[in-house]
Amino acid sequence: MPPRPRTSRRTRRSARAYAILLPAVAATVALAGCASTVSLEHAEDAAAVECADVVVRLPDVVAEQAERQTDAQGTGAWGDPAAVLLRCGVPTPGPTEDRCVTVDGVDWVIDESDAPRYRFTTYGRTPAVEVVVDNEIVSGTTAITDLANAVSVIPADGACTTVTDPADVTP
Structure with missing residues (x-):
């Protein structure tokens, strides 16, 4: 029987990691396909x-x-x-x-x-x-x-105010 080729510990670890990660990535991609994308129209200044x-x-x-x-x-x-x-x-x-x-x-x-x-x-x-x-x-x-x-990351440059009926204002 021919001698088995030598592989480094790093190569075996990488192969194991891929074996574990590949099904997880495939499941994530499959599940992402289940939820439909919401179609919206962008606002005029959406690129701001x-x-x-x-x-x-x-x-x-x-x-x-x-x-x-x-x-x-x-x-x-x-x-x-x-x-x-x-x-x-x-x-x-x-x-x-x-x-x-x-x-x-x-x-x-x-x-x-x-x-x-x-x-x-x-x-x-x-x-x-x-x-x-x-x-x-x-x-x-x-x-x-x-x-x-x-x-709130957009700075405020104004605020809500209450509209007062001029008849209610005392000079």
Whole structure:
């Protein structure tokens, strides 16, 4: 019988590592194929550096919904079906009579005109971030609370104010 070729300890360790890692990588690729990508339209200023700063800080879970893959720059999605959608780079809202709330230091204008889907848009931050929440599946307040840390990297240059009826102001 011919002598067995000598292999180094390093070569045997590498072969063992590949034997262990290969099935794990294959399983990851197979499972990734199960979750469909959420198709979103990117916002006008999605390529802004500030949006990249937001996207890299997005949490894995929002309102107890797992993060999903999206197909557009400056976006995020959570839930299956997607219950929370985020787009960075939308136009900054101007003065409005819509309700404006502050959550964890981030001001949000709330558009409830398409209930039960609520649209939250950051106020006083450029570019603005828009979050659309299906309020039948998740709480809008919980969603924007979970996203506040990521969104707060865009500096605030304005804040919510209360509109006062001039008749109520005493000179």
